[in-house]
Amino acid sequence: MTAAGVKGPSLAGFTPAGLAGVALAAAVMITPLLWTVGLSLKPNFELMRDTSSVFGPPYTLENYRAILANSNVFRWVFNSTVVSLSTTFGVLALSSLAGYAFARLEFRGRRALFVAVLLGLAIPEQAVIIARHQMFSALHLHNTYPGLILPGLSAPFGVFLMTQYFRGIPVELDEAALLDGASHFTIFWKVLLPLTLPAQATLGIFTFLASWNDYWWPLISATRSSMFTLTVGVASSQMNFAQTSGLGYLMAQAVFASVPILIVYALFQQHIVRAVAGAATR
């Protein structure tokens, strides 16, 4: 990033007032997270009496031990992992194949079909979810993995992104490969696909994130606790929450449930920012 604006002598380019403001905002931003972590480290009986006890010891890992010992949380993490990874690989595969076709191949109706796919970008989930729910009921797909995975595969964003990316690769490469005796599949698989890795990373991370955090569809499709994804599971345990079942335990669950996605975020921070911003400004 290039620096634009007033350059202070020290403070990494911040003015003292600017730094103080940003630090204050960051503190406000982080406080709810610290509060949650703090609560999760307190014995439940103490929190029932007074939550301000969080500001001093004793602290305990008892709530985390309880999660590890029992709980559907592992099952939910597993479900979320299966669903998100399958959706991600499915979207990458379908979008890459279709993107190659729209960018490079000739077939009847190509233009019209591509426009139709682009129009799909404007369809909000609410406009399809009821009929889709009925359709999946008729096919007995609720409370199954395919039932949770399939809807994500229809999102047009990946096709749009991959088509744009394939269009940016020089056609000469395809032609050189044709003269090298490569089939369409070889051209796709060995020549062009390796060159789309940056787009694959962007699309993959975006899809994974969206799928992992999806709420509405798994909420209505997975009604059995054993098929909950993590988002739905965490929602169900907080809706069933009564003070007696343990605020500390619930908060430990929140922390535990955030860990996977925060690890993903830490690993792929740059990609995630680019992916989300790119998807938003399509």
Place this chain on the structure above:
Amino acid sequence: MSAGDGYRGRGGLVGYLFAGPYLVAYGALLVYPLLAGMALSLHKADLFGGREFVAFENYRRLVSDTVFRQAVGNTLYFTLLTVPALTVISLALALALNKAGRLAAFFRGVFFSSSVLSVTIVTLIWRFVLTPDGGLIANGLKAAGRAPIPFLSDPHLALPGIALTTVWWCLGLPMMLFLAGLQQIPGELYEAAALDGTSAWRTFWRITLPLIGRTLLVVVLIESVMQFQLFGQSQIMTQGGPNGASRPIVLFIYEVAFRRWDVGYAASASEVLFALILLASALQYAATRERRR
């Protein structure tokens, strides 16, 4: 070099083989449900297959349904609460953090981090920040000798409470969009302004803001459409209460469709929402084009 030449898939079969899998998914899982939903909105239908054609009766019902009208009002109110706040705060953060260096990068990471959390974790955190019964804010007020505020159980405070949660959750994306916009401004403009002795305030109003006008419109458009679709926060934190004071349109659709199983009626409400979103997008799109001319 034109299209239509032999090697690009004679007769088109190869093209269909490659595009086919996605097109099937698109047709079956997006286009078909969209059309089926439109048809559904013209029927009185329940989940168990009972179906009767009622033409526009569902839409007529919507117009006179006070619950739905309240939900529309709530949705608009919520959008007004969140979009300006998100825009202003994220722009301020972007301006402050548009710098090289690890410290600025660290802060950018902090402000974006909440965006990767799912709605259920965010609501879980914020319920116990907002609750008057030993929540974070209540504790702070208590320390200051003030009475706790019953955010989520007061009809006047439920939506603002949800809005606060939402602003905390959604800040990252508009901030990143603004940062991307600010990166496009050539540094020389600022150097020239500095040489002219322009004040920071004036520089912002006369240089920065006009040059990120397009980003600003994009942010407002994206955030409006996103906040218009408020669902999870209300569904989890307040179940739309108290007394429907925090029920947005999407929650109305959800309740009618999946709690009362009046799916035809719910479908008509979702078509109305679809139309409102399209209208908002079209208006903003037109505004953007007008500006660029």
Place this chain on the structure above:
Amino acid sequence: MSSLELTNISKRFGAVSVFQGLSLTIAAGEFVAFLGPSGCGKSTLLRIIAGLERADSGEIRLGDQRIDTLAPGARGVAMVFQHYALYPHMTVRENIAFGLRNGGAPKAEIAERVAEAARVLEIGPLLDKKPGTLSGGERQRVAIGRAIVKQPRLFLFDEPLANLDAALRTRTRLELAQLRRRVRATMIMVTHDQVEAMTLADRVVVMNQGEIQQVGTPMQIYDRPANTFVAGFVGSPRMTLAPVGLVPGDARFATVRLGDGSQVSTRVPRADLPSEGLLLGLRPECVRLGPPRPGEPTAQVEFIERLGDRTLVYVKLGDGTAVTAEDKGASQAQVGQTVGLRLAAAAAHLFGPDGRGHHAAGRAG
């Protein structure tokens, strides 16, 4: 090594006709250049031969095999692309081996042929590098390596030198000439640069607006241009084309009168010349300067270009006809000066109103 025969090739892009019934034969082992301005169809023709475009009608035979119905990879044709089109994610070795692998050649044979190609082109040390790390000249060699490793019956070069800087272009031109001697195959090169075409090719096919204007050796093209287009396109600076009238008479060779009245006695047979609408064609080296002399055209110097070894002098005749002349390096000519023109009339060309060229008898290229 095979001959190539194009018969009656037609091609349209939408409403625009590129070729209409084009035919051409190239002998086995010949190096032919397609020369013409951009948009003349030379690249399209190359791509039709390669199979990257399909002709609407016509037939292409390579040796005794009809290839226009075959897939590009099955034609026994290799092509060096203008921008090289090396696969960026593969090493040089993988780039060169890619075609052989697609053809299912055994591993040992692939390794052997890659090594042989690397030896011929002296790119052994580059084999494990990625194309992104190579210089322009090195990429060019790898692209050629990828072509020769397939031992094709026909090589196609699309503007092979266009992407190189001037110094490298001259060197690569020499290398291509040497390669040509080492690799025994039929070769076609597309270029808009007449120097490349003239120096490298056995025969040049001059094209304009989808039509073959002339096919011939470089010297035939230069000495006996078939029409005004070839005359103007080949040779730098351009041949002077001045309108003239035929002087009546019954001599064997035609004498013509320039616009200012001066007469030029050519060695072009009068027999089948049209009587009107003639153009006189004079290469700059056939027009020398001297003091004005009666009976010879005089002209005024408009503009002077000093090239060191020679000087180009642009002059105007009394009636305004523009003529390009050549003078020695240390030319005394000055702008505005009136000079006499010494025409090498025996080397003059005449062009009819249809553009067709008529040349001095007894001179063959």
